[in-house]
Amino acid sequence: MSDAGENGRGGVMHWFRFRGLALCILALAGLFCLGPVLWQGVTSIKPDEDLVRLPPIVPERMTAAHYERVLFHSSLVRSLVNSAVVAASATAVAIVVGGLCAFTLARLPIAGKPVILGLVLATSMFPPIAVISPLYLLMRGLGLRDTLIAVGLTHAVYALPLAIWILTSFFRQLPGELYYAARVDGCTPLRALLSVFLPLARPGLAVAALLVFIFSWNEFMFALTLTASDATRTAPVAVALFPGLYEIPWGDIAAASLVVTLPVAGLAVMFQRHIVAGLTAGSVKG
Amino acid sequence: MTEQPSTGTRQATRAVRLSERAWGYLLASPAFLLVGLVAVAPIAAALWLSLHRRLPVFGVEEFVGAWNYLQLWSDDRFWAACRTTLYFTVLSVATELLLGFGLALLLDGLTNGAGKSPRWAQVMIVVPWAIPTVVSAQIWAWLYQPDYGLLNYLLHRVNLITAPIDWLADPDWAIHAAVVMDVWKTAPFAALLLLAGLKTIPRDLYAAARVDGAGAWQQFRHITLPLLMPVVVIVLVFRTMDAVRVFDAVYVLTGGGPGNSTETLSIYAYKTLFQTLQFGYGSALATAMFLIVAALSSLYLLLLRRHLQEAT
Numbered sequence: 001m002s003d004a005g006e007n008g009r010g011g012v013m014h015w016f017r018f019r020g021l022a023l024c025i026l027a028l029a030g031l032f033c034l035g036p037v038l039w040q041g042v043t044s045i046k047p048d049e050d051l052v053r054l055p056p057i058v059p060e061r062m063t064a065a066h067y068e069r070v071l072f073h074s075s076l077v078r079s080l081v082n083s084a085v086v087a088a089s090a091t092a093v094a095i096v097v098g099g100l101c102a103f104t105l106a107r108l109p110i111a112g113k114p115v116i117l118g119l120v121l122a123t124s125m126f127p128p129i130a131v132i133s134p135l136y137l138l139m140r141g142l143g144l145r146d147t148l149i150a151v152g153l154t155h156a157v158y159a160l161p162l163a164i165w166i167l168t169s170f171f172r173q174l175p176g177e178l179y180y181a182a183r184v185d186g187c188t189p190l191r192a193l194l195s196v197f198l199p200l201a202r203p204g205l206a207v208a209a210l211l212v213f214i215f216s217w218n219e220f221m222f223a224l225t226l227t228a229s230d231a232t233r234t235a236p237v238a239v240a241l242f243p244g245l246y247e248i249p250w251g252d253i254a255a256a257s258l259v260v261t262l263p264v265a266g267l268a269v270m271f272q273r274h275i276v277a278g279l280t281a282g283s284v285k286g
Numbered sequence: 287m288t289e290q291p292s293t294g295t296r297q298a299t300r301a302v303r304l305s306e307r308a309w310g311y312l313l314a315s316p317a318f319l320l321v322g323l324v325a326v327a328p329i330a331a332a333l334w335l336s337l338h339r340r341l342p343v344f345g346v347e348e349f350v351g352a353w354n355y356l357q358l359w360s361d362d363r364f365w366a367a368c369r370t371t372l373y374f375t376v377l378s379v380a381t382e383l384l385l386g387f388g389l390a391l392l393l394d395g396l397t398n399g400a401g402k403s404p405r406w407a408q409v410m411i412v413v414p415w416a417i418p419t420v421v422s423a424q425i426w427a428w429l430y431q432p433d434y435g436l437l438n439y440l441l442h443r444v445n446l447i448t449a450p451i452d453w454l455a456d457p458d459w460a461i462h463a464a465v466v467m468d469v470w471k472t473a474p475f476a477a478l479l480l481l482a483g484l485k486t487i488p489r490d491l492y493a494a495a496r497v498d499g500a501g502a503w504q505q506f507r508h509i510t511l512p513l514l515m516p517v518v519v520i521v522l523v524f525r526t527m528d529a530v531r532v533f534d535a536v537y538v539l540t541g542g543g544p545g546n547s548t549e550t551l552s553i554y555a556y557k558t559l560f561q562t563l564q565f566g567y568g569s570a571l572a573t574a575m576f577l578i579v580a581a582l583s584s585l586y587l588l589l590l591r592r593h594l595q596e597a598t
Contacts, residue, residue, distance in 0.1 A: 026392055036425045051434065126576070132559065153324065157321060220419060220533070240538045254428065257421040264418065267416070268412045272411075
């Protein structure tokens with residue numbers, strides 16, 4: 001580790017020679033990645049009159065009017081609550097149902113596991129548009145159209161493949177001896193899962209829950225189709241359909257965008273390492 | 287290591303096995319039930335709907351067999367949507383993979399393959415990924431705004447353009463504007479997955495190659511690239527699938543316009559279903575799209591098969 005500079009992988013450093021140049025390129029990439037978000041932040045605190053002129057890039061005057069408007073005089077807060085309810089229940093359902101299925105795939109001798117895992121993967125590749133019209137008719141038939149239940153249930157099912165995939169790989173990492181020991185001690189498979197595996201797989205469960213939550217919070221097409229009123233709209237739908245009477249209220253949209261993004265971006269930054277671990281589970285070893 | 291059961295207990299073991307299997311089906315059944323109800327049954331129903339002419343507005347509902355599919359074959363707008371989807375997919379996935387690869391190599395090089403990436407680099411990678419697609423579309427719509435959008439202003443400042451360009455109103459620019467937005471959202475994440483893959487390559491290999499006199503390019507060509515191939519394939523598979531199905535990003539950014547220049551298959555199907563309320567024809571479009579994606583994904587599953595077997 002001491003002569004790390006000489007051991008640079010693939011010798012990329014030999015191409016750049018200077019660490020400084022690499023850092024410069026990286027900084028440019030960083031500007032490209034974060035610039036648009038920062039600009040949205042700048043937009044959200046500029047008064048309306050200043051939004052229709054450039055320069056200045058750095059705001060000369062600041063205002064909280066946009067935030068005040070979207071938080072107190074629009075249905076955005078309602079949408080945020082809806083999104084939280086939908087995402088939390090979708091996460092709960094996907095983790096419970098997916099966890100049971102993943103445990104089976106990891107530990108129990110059922111037939112055709114590769115086929116099932118393949119199908120799980122295939123389901124995650126479904127184009128949502130292919131099911132949207134029958135799903136809409138089904139929810140309407142069940143009297144669930146324009147309810148949060150319809151959106152939450154749909155999100156749970158479409159997040160299932162992800163949950164199953166991640167949890168299966170986490171359960172597989174736990175030693176099989178634990179399972180046999182629990183069985184010999186007279187546990188049923190379900191009891192073995194609940195009292196032996198679940199506590200040990202807690203990190204895996206957290207990662208899966210995080211990813212399902214982010215997926216559901218951000219999902220747009222199902223939420224747009226299955227809801228029809230302010231009372232049930234989720235946050236992304238609210239941001240997409242932001243009302244403009246005469247012209248587009250860019251400042252309000254910017255403020256609403258940041259408010260909607262904050263929870264998921266915060267989670268993602270805090271748990272970045274775990275998210276990568278989860279998404280690469282079973283695909284990248286190590 | 288589990289011990290082989292001795293002959294004396296084999297009978298008992300078999301009984302346990304059977305009930306274990308029963309337990310397996312029992313525990314997995316809620317997942318199968320939910321997927322069946324909300325994913326598989328609707329696919330079948332879409333197929334059924336696509337054999338009907340169904341216009342709820344006019345109370346029309348009749349069985350027309352393959353008529354919708356014949357219609358589809360001669361529908362120019364469908365083929366245009368196919369071309370748009372293909373163009374969008376190839377261009378954005380290729381760019382994402384290249385940029386992501388470059389970024390991953392850069393970060394890996396900076397940390398000498400072992401250390402943590404700097405905190406701000408992690409943030410810059412994970413934020414675009416976590417942002418709701420709808421929000422990213424709004425962010426870019428504002429950047430592309432012709433009169434006081436930041437993009438035109440900056441390009442004007444560095445003298446690349448003389449008159450403002452209305453990016454989203456020009457059919458030639460609009461699709462590329464959508465590609466740039468998609469690349470912005472997903473390239474950093476491709477980098478993240480590739481970086482995770484790079485870190486699994488044993489560093490001794492490079493040391494050994496250097497002893498044998500291999501240069502930087504040779505090390506990349508004969509160690510990095512082949513060992514990273516599985517991850518590249520995975521990124522390619524998942525990004526292609528997302529790009530082919532693209533809906534919300536483009537729908538919110540351009541609504542499929544101007545004209546139909548950014549209308550992807552998903553957007554065309556969605557508009558047919560929920561704007562003109564042609565449930566039969568829309569379902570045919572959606573089913574066609576399902577078949578295209580199914581064909582693509584079985585191709586990809588074949589590619590991934592080795593991986594899948596390893597995981598099982």
